[in-house]
Amino acid sequence: MRWRRTTPELENVNVRRAWLRRIAHNLFMDHCRRHTASPVSFDSNTADHAEAFWQKEFLPHDEGFGCLEALEHCLNDLPERSRGMIDSFYARRSSRDELARDFGISPDGVKIALRRIRQALGECIEQRLSQS
Numbered sequence: 001m002r003w004r005r006t007t008p009e010l011e012n013v014n015v016r017r018a019w020l021r022r023i024a025h026n027l028f029m030d031h032c033r034r035h036t037a038s039p040v041s042f043d044s045n046t047a048d049h050a051e052a053f054w055q056k057e058f059l060p061h062d063e064g065f066g067c068l069e070a071l072e073h074c075l076n077d078l079p080e081r082s083r084g085m086i087d088s089f090y091a092r093r094s095s096r097d098e099l100a101r102d103f104g105i106s107p108d109g110v111k112i113a114l115r116r117i118r119q120a121l122g123e124c125i126e127q128r129l130s131q132s
Contacts, residue, residue: 021051024050025050034093067125067129070128070129071125074120074121074124074128075121078117078121081103082117082120084103085103085113085114085117086114086117086121088102089114096110096111
């Protein structure tokens with residue numbers, strides 16, 4: 001993942017917050033550029049909404065680092081096939097058609113599988129965060 005290439009001095013809370021916001025912003029902008037037909041647009045209202053969401057959902061959990069640790073733990077606990085599908089889709093940016101071919105299922109099956117995996121990850125993260 002690109003965000004691990006350069007890590008700023010993370011002892012400073014403000015530096016951590018800015019660094020994570022920039023990562024989220026860059027990933028979102030990359031997504032929008034790759035999917036030009038996407039109905040998603042990014043303007044100042046969207047940025048304000050994203051910032052409010054970040055403050056509500058991530059800052060209470062150690063500026064997001066608790067969420068990242070929980071995500072890593074939950075990803076490691078996934079069955080090998082599910083982890084492979086997530087890695088292929090998000091890290092290698094394989095299309096649903098490519099995943100369908102690689103995993104021997106239909107593109108709609110890929111869509112359903114990814115939705116279920118994301119839901120399981122979300123539940124796992126929530127559970128881990130509630131325990132801390």
